[in-house]
Amino acid sequence: MIALERVSKSYRTDGRPKTVLDDVSAVFESGLSYGLLGVNGAGKSTTLRLIAGIELPNAGRVRRSRRVSWPLGFAGGFHPQMTGQENIHFVARVYGEDPRRIARFVQEFAELGDYLRNPVKTYSSGMMARLAFGLSMAIEFDVYLIDEITAVGDARFQARCAAAFDARRSTADLIVVSHSMQTIAKYCDRGALIVEGQLLTYPDVGLAIAAYLRLNR
Template sequence: MIRLENLTKSYKTKNERKTLFKNVNAIFPEGKNIGILGRNGVGKSTLLRIMGGIDYPDSGRVITDKRISWPVGLSGGFQGSMTGRENVAFVCGIHGVWGKDKCKIMNYVQEFSEIGNYFDLPIKSYSSGMRARLAFGLSIALEFDVYLVDEVMSVGDVHFKKKCEDIIKEKRKKASFIIVAHTTQVLKKNCEVGIYIENGKVRICQSINEAISIYQNSV
């Protein structure tokens, strides 16, 4: 179960304070893969960050009994002066992964990222593509009930996008996904239900096609 209870979120711009959500209440369909749509700037990525615990609402809360990932592919949380290996080890420690399980994750991330010797070099020396590969590999290597995915399948080359899609397909056998993507084909392929965000309101749709139709009629 994932429930938003009186969720309010705003941020300060140069001249004013912009409110993304105000006293939002919503219950996400359980056990379903969900696509989130809305125009740029309505708060799609912000909502994922709040659900993933890396951003906080002004008031209200997210109530859940699920293990929810941080947004898959997020590379902003890496420590630039640490190597890729050290960053992966640090995240494993945060999530209580040690011993053989930690070694398996380290090997998996190194193999998936395909960055060669850069795995043992500081993150600050990586290209944006290398960061994305490492971030996705680390996110998906850990086990969660719900994975949050924010536009990660829109970056990288064809080979990388295919790897992302294949892994998500495999993970969907045991976990569910909440995906933000502007490419409607990605949502149709991976999601059953949809959420449309507009004017600070979160609208739960019974099907992803319904949400896509509402979105396309709004742009």
């Protein structure tokens, strides 16, 4: 279970305050996958980062009784001066995993070869995405957070990504942000809609999609 308890989050943009969540309480139940919806700028990605613990709320708290991933494909946590290999070892230790096993998995999956010995600041966006996705798949989580994943690499690599993702989601829950309602309907059981700082939850993902479409006319 993931619970938001009276969570508030705001920040300043263009010199003006922007409220993402305003005293929100909500529960993401175990055994279910959720689609997180909202118009552009509503705060979907920020909410995922709050759930992941990458960002902290201004008030309230987020409770997690299960092992939650960072947003899938998120590369913002890599240290640019460290090599790919060093970043892999660091993340593995943070999550209590065997660094050598994780490194072998990422090396085989991401297919970055000798680039893993180079600082990640030298990586292209595609290489960074390969590293981030491979590392996301190397560590097993109870809940995977997915923020509008885009296709990475050629068709063969994309097929490997899809197969790895399907294997993980067979034993884990998902919280998915996507502008594709087809993707939301395919992967999610329930929905949550961010509207003007509030998080509205729906017992059926179809109801959440219908509410989002009405809002986004």
